[in-house]
Amino acid sequence: MKRDIIFLRVQGHNMKEEFPSIAKITCPKVKGISPRERLFDLLDTSKDQPVTWVSGPAGSGKTTLVASYLIERKLPCIWYQVDERDEDLASFFYYIGFAAKKAYPHRRKPLPRLTSEYLSGIPTFTQRFFDHLYSWLSPPFFLIFDDYHRVALDSPLHEVLLNAIYNLPEGVKVILISRREPPSVFSRLYAHDQVKWIGWDEIRFTLEESRNLIVSRISTLRSKEGIERLHQIADGWVAGLILISDALRRGIDLQSFEKSSPQEIMNYFGNELFNKTKRELQIFLMRTASLPSMTTKMAHAVSGFPDSGNFLETLTRNNYFMVKHYHTEPVYQYHPLFRNFLITHAKDFFSRKKLTDLYHRAAMLLEESGLLEEAAQIYVDQKNWEGLILLTMKHAPFLIDQGRNQTLEKWLISIPQSLFEHHPWLLYWLGTCRFPYDLSSSQNYLKKAYATFRKEEDIEGTFLSWSGIVDGIAFSHNDLYRLDHWIRTLEDLMNEIKEFPSQEIGARVASSMVSAMALRWPHHPGFYKWAEKSLAITEPPQMVNIRAWLLFNLFLREFAMGEFEKGASIHNQLSPLTKSREVSPFIKMIGKLTDAIYYQVTGAHEKCIEAVSEGMELSRTTGIHILDQPFLVHALLSGINVNDLETAREFFNKLGSSLNLPPSSSDLLDLRNRYIYHFSSARYALVSENLGQFNHHMALAFKYGDEMGSPVFQGGDHLLNAVALHRFGKNKEAMEELEKGSLIAQATQSKLRLFNSL
Template sequence: MLLTTKFLRPAADARAVRRERLLQILQRRPGKRLDLVIGPAGFGKTTLVNQWCADQTLPVAWLSLDENDDDPRRFWQYVTGALIHAGFAQLEPCQKAFNTYASHELEGAITGLINALVDSAGEGLNLVIDDYHQIQDPDIHRQLAYLIGYLPPGMTVVLISRTEPDLPVAKWRVRQWVDDIHPQLLAFSEDECRRFFNECMALDLSEKEAHRIWKKTEGWVAAMQLSALSQRDGVGHDGTPPPNPVPETSRQINDYILSEILDQQPQAVAAFLLDTACCLRLTASLCNVVRESTDSQAMLESLSQRNLFLIPLDTRDEWFRYHDLFREALFQRLQQTQPERIQTLQSRAVTWFLEHDHIQEAIAQLVQLQDWEWLAGVLEQHGNNLIHGGFHLPVLDWLDKLPDGTVESSPRLSMLRIWGHFFANRLDAIEPRLERLEDLLDRRVADSHPDAEGALALQSEMALIRSYLARTRSDLKSAADLTQQVLRDIDHTQIPLKSVTYYGLGLDYFGRGDLPAAEEALQSAVSHGQIERKPSTVLSSGGLLAWIQFNRGQIEQALESCVSIRKWIDRHYTDPKQPKLISCWQNCTLIEIYRERDELELADTHLAPLMSHLENGTEPGQHVIIQYARARLAFTRGDYGLAVQALDDALSVLERRREHIVFEPPNLTALKARVQLAQGHTEAAREWLEARHPDRFRNPLNAEQDTITAARVLIALGRPDEATPLLTPLRLSTETGQHHKHLIEVLTVYADALATEGKAQEALPVLSEALKRAAREQLYRTFVEESPQVHSLLRQMSRQQVDGAFLEHLLELLPASTPSAAPSAPSRAEGLVEPLSARETEVLELINEGLANKEIAVRMDVAGTTVKAHIRNLYGKLQVKSRTEALARARQLELLD
């Protein structure tokens, strides 16, 4: 049960100063999605947002968080609860979804929430989340980023927090999605300060006294209050100057910090502040090393209790940071008074960060120190893991900061730069660098250089890189030979290369179609990658492994691979400010799994992040795979125009960038021919049939798909007798090769051919075998997307022949049976390439009545997103783009009275 008191806005304080300049920043504007109000306790954040809410004409949903809400499921239950409390009762199914979805499927529930808000929010709404600093779980940050990334038009999220949230705010600022109010803006103006004293605190301070306090505190409301209270106690009322008079000229805030905070502290506290000013983040162990002491935990707790600009970074009071302005002021004092200690303090911090595996923080300190020799050593030791953890671009930037000649004279750093270019897909820059590195290694060996043995160990890495380059040239023999060479030498090197090597081996087996061997190699790549802590290699290997499992028809196993790999990645790659590691193989596999199971919203969830990769530019092989999965999903929805558009784009990239793709892409042209059949463009499909060359495929999955599609085209052309000879040998080869998904398709299309030849009784047992195999993995769309002839056979199936529940659900997904068209209306049969389902017919009739989407949803007692899905399918089958066109086309086809 949810606490409804968390949905209540705080009671308004009539005495609170109304801050028009800040309220103006919070006002709605086109394109804005997020308001951030950030500041320490006592800065008036909640009061300000509460005032803004009182002015809103649109609904406001308010949620106050506490430390118990740092759990994804609980967090989203409360978010939907706040929206429902604000008047959106139609979101109750979304709240139930957050109760029932598995943890790894919560983004699917969020997709459902977004879709429901599109239908229900009307002109817009405001969602206020107070005390967001209570949230530390990186999954919640990523999920909230997903919500904001796809926020419905007119909706604004307001976050109130003591700390900057771990969200991609910098990117959103560039897109002008964010207006933010930080402590500098929260600081009171002189006029607000005067009104605060008079109206809120009811203190009769003179204008001069109020001005002095405002100047002294720079508008920090908590400090203003303390100063005003001290004046009320008698300081300054006798006309004598205050003990520490403030000069009349304006002062920077760091002057105030140094004179009025630092200089007023006990000597031990002041020393602690100065000694730790060089650290961007603080924890007791780090501070103990930097200060060479043992009391840092007590000091940090004391500073936190005294609100000395120390901001907590977690809920356990382990990690902190100083307010940036406060730390800068402290560092300035350290530079003025003890410049000789800075290098010593920072060196101790770097050592601690390295010992505790905080490599990036150590590098940040070294860059600040400009200790290039030490930085080069750190990169030599840790750069490989950073690159394979997804940080190849930062590594390239750090290498560029080193003095000229440093990288070129170091074999290890030279190899690191080559790996950086490889993962950045700058393949053209690699071969020249490999040749220069090879020359350097030869000279070292010839000169008996002290590091000659280490230099020789790099030969394995060079061979591994060259194996990947060979794959881009389709030189599979060289790729295999080089990979085997690496495997022979790998146990004699200290460099963790096994995961990347086995991934390459998996690609080779995949390209040759030896799927069992590919699975075995990829499982080894995942295991070694986890040991070597290489998240990007684990994700790529696991993603390709799941893709193969899916295409072999092992759907549950593929889903388990995806979930287990994602859990491991999220445990070892938890910085929410870094972009989430995405594998196009894994996401495309999940798109295919959920598409096959007719869970299209979940499929959309995994397609959405891939679309940004397409927009921003990605590696050509990934580009092709993403567009293939996108086209497949569009085909399922009946959006044939989008499917063709995605396939044409993929074919264009394949033609231009084939040499940069290290694997054989899926059979794009076969899928396009199938789309053309669905569009009724049988002549275009026939042209593909006549021009196809199935022997050009190395991967048998692609050759099989080519042959299966050819059989479909032949059946559509009225030549089923030519289709069966193609399918007969394929039935044996797919079973022998354990290509179970293709075997199911072969059996289904074979049954279609038999029925088209008038052999329905022979077709039924063949189709029954396909259904039995499909039921084990819950494959539905495989049958739904086949011909009306197959649908007719499915309706003749007995529930005793196959899994009854599976068949019942499958029959629910089939389009409604359509009677044969009368001879006088040939346009109806020609124009409607696939019959409308009963639900789609009902939607069409309700559109004809003039009902809007919301009214249709109410009439049919379904969600608005379901109505939209029916309308998308309806448009695809009628080949139209609007309601007006749909009604006109339906009347032409005599689907409406």
């Protein structure tokens, strides 16, 4: 139940969809390339293994080899160019979902996205995602992951792909293209002979292959000695063969390249190209190198040359390290070695001001094309903090909505602290980003943002940061006493401001207030006023998730207060909502939990167990495990209620195995789960007449209940203890506990607790 679950992403916002670069999700077009049958045969034989690893240095022809193989053999594929953005797994799944949609545009239902409710079950989500994807594919089919060397050695992406590979259906193969050897995490695949490795020794051109390439580029070079010497200098490196061949054609002596490294050869070629081409082409190359990939329109906009299309086609046709992709229009991409040369040269060629203007224009073009992360990287590289802040402010809601918290956090922490600390929206978004990972840090940033928003009289920011703070406290169930201050704060705010600045903000704030009051002040005279306000705001269909969440909180409050008729009415309203196709998986699980609670309290034991089983199955298939403990405890309590101790024992054991041992500070729900476990263990010990176990678990239930600070739970603890003390013959102590429970029941005005106190 992460941050976006608590305020339940309001659907239908107006943010523009971000689209990955076509170069990232499209197989490169290769023309004029002689088929490398020797390597094609190796790739053919690798079909007996699910994974093929193709590795070699930059410019060795790895990508061209795989692309030409797929074209020659007429094999369908999803092509995915890996880069640093994929360190954020939510971004990886988001982009590869686009790649799949591009390959199968007729599929109407999109692949699932890794939003934060799934973060506790990445392996389960991965299996679900790829099972869904594999159901689209018709063998033979290939999944290509190009530039895999750009994945850090400690990246969680390796485990994601391993899980995907373990579940590959028959006839679906994976090819990974990299400049490096396979990382050690892939050793499990090697141990079971699941990988075919085509390395540099196989990739490098043979003498015969070099001869064919050289003759195709220099028709006058026929001497065996000259060809062998050129092959020896390039050492089978295809980029070197192309560059040196072109240099020879221009009249440069072959001796100039003796003992040159690949980068030196590239730099030599670059300088020669610059020296032998017109000035306008030089400028075009350096300006367009500011873009990681480009359409003709983008090249024209950033370079200023109307003839950009002809320039790009000439570079592609002559194999001057320009890769062409095609979707609805051509997309061009310089080879990394060549682009690095051009960027370095541009730094010496252009003035600082012109270079700054160039990169700012490039970033804006990328943003307009939906390439947000490419734009952000330019702003970071150029230290254009104003541009990065504007980009962040504009697109932060969209990234949070997609669960790509880590991508947004990366942008935010790039901004210098001197700028960051005084910008409340940046503080707010960092607090929001960190909610699923570091609740303490999240609270600190949200509180700083709130204080600054109030000082600057920013109403939207004030309400949103208030909601974030309250949601964090309510979510953790840790020191709920803090909610008292924030409930009063909102009451003061509403006396001052009167109405919300927008319906969405109103829905979030009202939802947070209802949750806070239900936990701390369920008897507050203004509770129903807030409940009615929140339900009125969330009537539109696009707010079905947040409306369901509100109804769930109202249901819990009514049952805790003993208002069973109202609770049953809310259950009837909530049930059809949670069965809707429009709600999130989490809300579907909330529906099952509501059923389980309702049937547990009303004594419908079999229906309760059925609801719990269905809810736990949803937990298993979605990887969302944050409701496991509530499901298990209601099954356990239902078994106790009807004296089905065998069922109670089964779920008691499951509940115990679900607990972190020892306590985990990284688990935001650890305190809630410990309270649930020890309270239910005390109940189980009581029916088992085990005084020692009861005292042990009851003492811990008191401890964790007091740390949480929910009066409803605290009252229930005293009343359960009173029953136990009476049963074990300690009537005086039982009366003292009964009095404590009765005082809390009177303070909260809970009909249920008042009845229990009689």
